[in-house]
Amino acid sequence: MPQLILICIFIVERIHEKWFILDEIVIRKEVKEHMKYPTKDEWIKIQENSNIDKLKLTVAIPQSTDIFTFAINQELRSWIRLFNNRLGETRMSYVLFMSNFNEGIPDEQWYISPGFNGESIQYFPHFEEKNFHFKSMFDYYVDIFYYKFFSAWDTMFHILNTHQQFDVNSGIGFNNKVLNKLKVTNQELHNIIKETDNSASFIKSRDLRNNITHNFAPNEVSSGLTKLKRNGELKRIDVGIGSYTPSSIFVENINGVIEEFSNLLKVIEKNLEGPRS
Numbered sequence: 001m002p003q004l005i006l007i008c009i010f011i012v013e014r015i016h017e018k019w020f021i022l023d024e025i026v027i028r029k030e031v032k033e034h035m036k037y038p039t040k041d042e043w044i045k046i047q048e049n050s051n052i053d054k055l056k057l058t059v060a061i062p063q064s065t066d067i068f069t070f071a072i073n074q075e076l077r078s079w080i081r082l083f084n085n086r087l088g089e090t091r092m093s094y095v096l097f098m099s100n101f102n103e104g105i106p107d108e109q110w111y112i113s114p115g116f117n118g119e120s121i122q123y124f125p126h127f128e129e130k131n132f133h134f135k136s137m138f139d140y141y142v143d144i145f146y147y148k149f150f151s152a153w154d155t156m157f158h159i160l161n162t163h164q165q166f167d168v169n170s171g172i173g174f175n176n177k178v179l180n181k182l183k184v185t186n187q188e189l190h191n192i193i194k195e196t197d198n199s200a201s202f203i204k205s206r207d208l209r210n211n212i213t214h215n216f217a218p219n220e221v222s223s224g225l226t227k228l229k230r231n232g233e234l235k236r237i238d239v240g241i242g243s244y245t246p247s248s249i250f251v252e253n254i255n256g257v258i259e260e261f262s263n264l265l266k267v268i269e270k271n272l273e274g275p276r277s
Contacts (some may be wrong), residue, residue, distance in 0.1 A: 020247070031146075037099075046102075050098070051258050051262055053260070056087055057081060057268065062273070068264065076159065076163055079155060079159045082157060083155040087148075087149075090148045090149045090152065093145040094127055094258075095142040096137070097137075097142050100135075100250060106131060107135065108248065110221070110246060111124075111244075112124060113241070131179075138247055139217075142250050149205075154174075156268070157178045161174075162273055163271075164181065164182065166181045166182075179194070186271065188269070189267060195261050199255030201257045201260050202257055204253050218243070218246055219244070222242040222243045223242060248266055
């Protein structure tokens with residue numbers, strides 16, 4: 001059994017090696033041929049076919065009536081500026097990953113068995129060298145999108161903390177502490193934030209982002225190994241097809257979180273322009 005397992009692992013690794021070699025060729029030798037920045041018309045078209053322009057917070061903050069209110073409003077404006085800057089970076093990332101996605105990433109069928117040349121398993125059978133480059137850049141900008149998007153999400157709680165004058169200190173559990181205080185002063189807004197946070201798109205996005213950052217990235221083909229343990233002791237290793245998440249799943253998820261968040265931003269704008277609790 002151990003010998004059979006080693007043979008299976010060797011085959012899988014050789015297949016992965018082929019992918020890595022192709023990727024290296026694309027980046028090192030073909031970068032000038034396949035590197036592409038979206039034109040102005042392409043940029044506009046991607047924007048028009050999405051809701052990314054809704055990712056911004058436009059707030060008319062009331063005029064200050066005293067020095068204390070003036071100071072609070074200054075802090076609030078600073079947080080809103082940072083928030084919009086981070087959302088601006090998510091919009092830019094969106095255009096750039098969609099530009100590469102539109103160039104072609106044929107990974108819906110990400111493996112065939114047997115392969116075109118008789119391989120036991122062939123990953124990315126429909127890829128040419130250029131497609132590996134488009135996928136590499138797509139993955140890069142998707143990673144940035146998630147990072148900047150959830151940075152903006154965290155900034156939203158600083159905006160609410162400042163506007164409501166909760167005076168919650170930054171640190172572990174900051175978002176939940178602000179949310180708990182908001183439940184007392186504005187339960188309706190509290191409930192809408194919770195609904196957004198618990199939506200299917202947000203739950204999926206956190207799972208994707210967490211695995212990209214901390215575990216085996218879902219946009220990479222895994223080893224295909226499954227380990228069976230009993231009483232803490234390894235009993236068996238099964239070798240199969242590596243798991244993988246196609247690029248279209250990321251596009252679908254990101255469009256979903258944009259829709260959810262843009263609806264929430266409309267409600268937050270109205271609350272920020274109203275009287276403080």
